[in-house]
Structures are given as C-alpha cells and as structure tokens.
Amino acid sequence: MTDDSQMPSLTTAQNDAMHVAEALCSDRGERLTPARRRVLELLLQAEGPIKAYDLLELLKPGPGAAKPPTVYRALDFLMELGLAHKIEALNAYVSCAHCHDSGGAEIFICTQCDGVEERHGASHSSCAPDGFTIQRSVVEHFGVCARCAA
Amino acid sequence: MTDDSQMPSLTTAQNDAMHVAEALCSDRGERLTPARRRVLELLLQAEGPIKAYDLLELLKPGPGAAKPPTVYRALDFLMELGLAHKIEALNAYVSCAHCHDSGGAEIFICTQCDGVEERHGASHSSCAPDGFTIQRSVVEHFGVCARCAA
DNA sequence: TTTTGAAATGTTATAATATCACACTTGTGA
DNA sequence: TCACAAGTGTGATATTATAACATTTCAAAA
Incomplete structure (x- = not known):
C-alpha cells in the first residue's frame, strides 16, 4: 500500500524519489515505516546536506517528539539501502537519487x-x-x- | 635550537620526521612548541589513526594534564602545516610525512x-x-x- | 632593559554528534 | 492465538569538538 495522501509538499522529483524508495524497499523485503519515510521526505526537501539534529528539530512538530536514536536509526536504514549518504566531512546527510546499490x-x-x-x-x-x-x-x-x- | 635530548623512543624515520617538522616551522616562522611537538611525536608513534581523546590520554602522564583544547589546537596547527591529516570517516588523526603544502x-x-x-x-x-x-x-x-x- | 603586543596555553564549561540498554509495540507467520 | 523478529520509545550516557576568557610566554620595539 503506497499511501501518498498524507505527504507534505514534495516536488514531482521528490515524489518520484519516494516511489523509487518504496519500490526498493518492496524489492528488498524492507519496510518503509512512517519514521523512515518522514526522514527521507525531510532529506529530499532539504536544500542540501542536513544534520541529524536538524532533522530531529524538523521532526519535533509531528506527533510524538523524536529522539536521537529515531533519527539515527532511520538514517542508518536509508544509507543501508543507498537512499541516503553521510557526508563525513560535514557530519551531515543527503538523500541519494541514483546509487541504489553500489557502494562508492x-x-x-x-x-x-x-x-x-x-x-x-x-x-x-x-x-x-x-x-x-x-x-x-x-x-x-x-x-x-x-x-x-x- | 633543535633539542632532541628529551625525545622518547622514536625510530629513525620518526626522528627524521621531527626534523622535517622543525625545518618546516622554521621556514614558515611558526613555533613548534612543546605541546605541538608532543602531539606530533604521539601521532608519529601511533600505529595508525589515533583519536583526539586517545592522544589526550597519552598526554596525561606528562606534567600538567592536557585538556581537549590543547590537543585540538595542536592538531589544527599540525594540519595547517600539512604535518597531520584528519581522517573524516574515523574522526581520527594521522601524521603525514610527505605532503607539506598541497591540500589534497x-x-x-x-x-x-x-x-x-x-x-x-x-x-x-x-x-x-x-x-x-x-x-x-x-x-x-x-x-x-x-x-x-x- | 623594559615594555608591549601577539601568539600560545590553561581552564571551565558547554555544544554538537552519536550510541547503549532495555522496555514496549507491532506486524507476520506458525 | 501464540510466538518471534523487527521496529520504536525513552532515558541515560558516550564521544567529539568548540566557546569564552584569563594567564603566560616570548620576541621584538622602544
């Protein structure tokens, strides 16, 4: 079930990226849970690299304030699937539209x-x-x- | 004045590196102060990448326990001169024998x-x-x- | 030689980044 | 229905790094 009805304002490209993510999860037998989906949305909406604690702030408004592990778990999951990268030199994270598999x-x-x-x-x-x-x-x-x- | 008499057990290569560092500082009009020298020695003696707080531990035995800023300042100084690098993906530091100028x-x-x-x-x-x-x-x-x- | 000013260091506190540990929930298959 | 694995919530804490400001040091100017 791919319920897009609750999505915030995503551009077409961002929406496409969400669908790609859904498909990828489906392929791999992984679940794109609300927390994971929300973090991916925020990464996609971010202008550029975004820090974990900034994501945390952005998640606050939602129901149930997020705590650090929530964000880091979601990021780990997304990185595992190649949907996000960490920029080591910035301690920041970006969504990745292309590389859904390759490491480097x-x-x-x-x-x-x-x-x-x-x-x-x-x-x-x-x-x-x-x-x-x-x-x-x-x-x-x-x-x-x-x-x-x- | 290059006083090597107080040096701990450094290999010949490490000793050479210290001399190179001294020469470089001299060239640049920078001072290789005891704190900076000590940190460089520890980097040279380390088997591999070493973390800032591990350096801090190694500095403890000396006269006057070091505090974080001491180590970070010394590392910044050494990196500025190209005598050390930070490995971003590890949050660790290494000495650099070769690249005394070039950035990358x-x-x-x-x-x-x-x-x-x-x-x-x-x-x-x-x-x-x-x-x-x-x-x-x-x-x-x-x-x-x-x-x-x- | 004394002054003096910049560089370096000492020190306390705190910011920023990330993980641990354990309880609880949820969804899925036996 | 049960049991189990995956996911999440939560509080605490570990790790990495910097801010702010007082003090010291050292070399060069006066």
Missing part, C-alpha cells in the same frame, strides 16, 4: 549554495598502493558549482 | 592492521560536474593492504 559515490558539495551532486562508477583506483584492495571509499569534493561561479 | 591527499587505510598510506597529486577531477571548481577534497579508501592480504 563521489560527492561534490558547493560551499556557496550547499548544492550536492553525485557521480558514480569512476573508481579511480589506479593510484592505490600496490596490492591494496579497496572495500569502501569516501570521496567528497568541496568547491563552487557552475551556477554559483557564474 | 588520498588516503588508504587498512582495516586489518590500521596502517595508513598516502598518495598525492592524482587529481582525478575529470568526473567533476561541468563547471565545478574543486577547492578541497576528502578522499579516504578503506580496505586491505598487501601485507594483510598475503
């Missing part, structure tokens, strides 16, 4: 507008030490996006 | 032995979004080093 995303964060873009696949592992097997990579680039540079 | 280091952390290796220069910025100007990059690879794989 390359993230570009504009320090002026907070916009986030992702790239995948390009596993520039050519420069790894000899014999080093990469299991997980954190790649975060900070700079100025084309829009802000203009 | 690519770090490889073995999850079995905690060993850390670095590579520089390879600015695989080819896959950046069109028009995006990278100012700072965080690149951290986790996996298994050649020694541990053997």
Whole structure:
C-alpha cells in the first residue's frame, strides 16, 4: 500500500524519489515505516546536506517528539539501502537519487549554495598502493558549482 | 635550537620526521612548541589513526594534564602545516610525512592492521560536474593492504 | 632593559554528534 | 492465538569538538 495522501509538499522529483524508495524497499523485503519515510521526505526537501539534529528539530512538530536514536536509526536504514549518504566531512546527510546499490559515490558539495551532486562508477583506483584492495571509499569534493561561479 | 635530548623512543624515520617538522616551522616562522611537538611525536608513534581523546590520554602522564583544547589546537596547527591529516570517516588523526603544502591527499587505510598510506597529486577531477571548481577534497579508501592480504 | 603586543596555553564549561540498554509495540507467520 | 523478529520509545550516557576568557610566554620595539 503506497499511501501518498498524507505527504507534505514534495516536488514531482521528490515524489518520484519516494516511489523509487518504496519500490526498493518492496524489492528488498524492507519496510518503509512512517519514521523512515518522514526522514527521507525531510532529506529530499532539504536544500542540501542536513544534520541529524536538524532533522530531529524538523521532526519535533509531528506527533510524538523524536529522539536521537529515531533519527539515527532511520538514517542508518536509508544509507543501508543507498537512499541516503553521510557526508563525513560535514557530519551531515543527503538523500541519494541514483546509487541504489553500489557502494562508492563521489560527492561534490558547493560551499556557496550547499548544492550536492553525485557521480558514480569512476573508481579511480589506479593510484592505490600496490596490492591494496579497496572495500569502501569516501570521496567528497568541496568547491563552487557552475551556477554559483557564474 | 633543535633539542632532541628529551625525545622518547622514536625510530629513525620518526626522528627524521621531527626534523622535517622543525625545518618546516622554521621556514614558515611558526613555533613548534612543546605541546605541538608532543602531539606530533604521539601521532608519529601511533600505529595508525589515533583519536583526539586517545592522544589526550597519552598526554596525561606528562606534567600538567592536557585538556581537549590543547590537543585540538595542536592538531589544527599540525594540519595547517600539512604535518597531520584528519581522517573524516574515523574522526581520527594521522601524521603525514610527505605532503607539506598541497591540500589534497588520498588516503588508504587498512582495516586489518590500521596502517595508513598516502598518495598525492592524482587529481582525478575529470568526473567533476561541468563547471565545478574543486577547492578541497576528502578522499579516504578503506580496505586491505598487501601485507594483510598475503 | 623594559615594555608591549601577539601568539600560545590553561581552564571551565558547554555544544554538537552519536550510541547503549532495555522496555514496549507491532506486524507476520506458525 | 501464540510466538518471534523487527521496529520504536525513552532515558541515560558516550564521544567529539568548540566557546569564552584569563594567564603566560616570548620576541621584538622602544
């Protein structure tokens, strides 16, 4: 059952992302519970990276004030499914529209507008030490996006 | 004055690194004060990445127990000079023997032995979004080093 | 040599980020 | 219906980092 009737104002793209998430959960036999759904919505609605305690604040208005574990559990779940990423250098989180499986995303964060873009696949592992097997990579680039540079 | 007489057991390589640090500070007109020197020594002696509060513990035995700001200030100073890096995904710090200037280091952390290796220069910025100007990059690879794989 | 001003440090407190532990609920399949 | 696993609620606490302000240190100017 995909009940969209209670959704806050999501753009079409955000709505699409929710449907993708629902489908993904369904595939994996996971449940997109209200708490998880709400956190994903907030991530999608956020302008850019958002911090766990800011999510917490945004959840407060709802019925039953959320506590930290609620948010961190939801984030862990979403990250597990590749629906969200943590930006390690910011201790902040972003929703991820594309990479629903692969581990390594390359993230570009504009320090002026907070916009986030992702790239995948390009596993520039050519420069790894000899014999080093990469299991997980954190790649975060900070700079100025084309829009802000203009 | 480079007084090495009070140094704890440092390997030759570690000792060399201290001399490099001294030279660098001298070049830059910065002071390698006892607190900064001590933290750098501890970073050099650490097997791998080490956390700020672990450094704090290691500083305790010395005269005058250190407080968090002492450690964070020393780390900030060392990072400023490129003598240390923060590993964002671990909230831990490592000494850096090579990159005394350039911003972007690519770090490889073995999850079995905690060993850390670095590579520089390879600015695989080819896959950046069109028009995006990278100012700072965080690149951290986790996996298994050649020694541990053997 | 004394003054002095910037840099560094000491110290207390607190902010920001994240997890533990355990009780309770809920949904699902036996 | 029962039992179990997954999810959630809740309070406490652990971990990581910084703010604010007093004090010290040190080198260079007077």
